[in-house]
Amino acid sequence: MADHVLLDLDTDGIATITINLPETRNPLSHPDTVDQLVGILDAINVDLAVKVAILTGAGPSFSAGGDLKTLGQPGGLGGGEPVRTPGQYAQNIQRVPMAFSRLEVPIIAAVNGPAIGAGCDLACMADIRIASETARFAESFVKVGLIPGDGGAWLLPRIVGYSKACEMAFTGDALDAQAALACGLVSQVVAPDMLMETARGLAKRIAVNPSDAVRMSKRLLARGRELRLVEVLELSGALQALAHTTPEHKQVVAGLIARQQAKAV
Helix, strand or coil: CCCCEEEEECCCCEEEEEECCHHHCCECCCHHHHHHHHHHHHHHHHCCCCCEEEEEECCCCCECECCCCCCCCCCCCCCCCHHHHHHHHHHCCCHHHHHHHHCCCCEEEEECCEEECHHHHHHHHCCEEEEECCCEEECCHHHHCCCCCCCHHHHHHHHHCHHHHHHHHHHCCEEEHHHHHHCCCCCEEECHHHHHHHHHHHHHHHHCCCHHHHHHHHHHHHHHCCCCHHHHHHHHHHHHHHHCCCHHHHHHHHHHHHHHHHHHC
């Protein structure tokens, strides 16, 4: 099986995941791509040495989304009897957002070029998005007579708001990097040659923090999108009870107290 997705682990606890089909602009709909990406996400989730991840695309594109040559064809998404289509999506591309939803490791999308259709939704599955000046984003399913079948209708409104998500989904128009920054789809726009350096710099600032606290913070923020305040407070109390017991927390507090006492002398 070809390496549709690459994984690089470094000594800082940073995992770099690269969609590696540059000749076809890194589409997501191939079963091997889905299998490899889901497998990598699940693997780094249980690897406590991994503290943060970066997701990017090989070549000039982040991801063109679905491969139009296979859509609706026998063996491809939407091919065959309509009654089979929901199962096809559930067993293929819809496994990707579910894998991201299980991921407790923070993940940064370094969007190096066009993120179109499912590629835009893939970027939205990350916790943080940094865009190259060459990036473009389009919720473009309507342009080919389709709808977002990969979770975009859930993801995009939570990032840019309902009105902007509707505008993107109903027109299919692309946003350049600066427009994506203005609507909150990305948090930074940088020069192309600074993209990975910027993403790694942010990853390192995350990785230096106690990893248990970072993972629990991500879990709390993710659940907070769905729960009422009283439920978030209850979950916060439960996670905080665990956080108080971690060796990292105790070491940090002991170090702060020691420094305060040394200054007082």
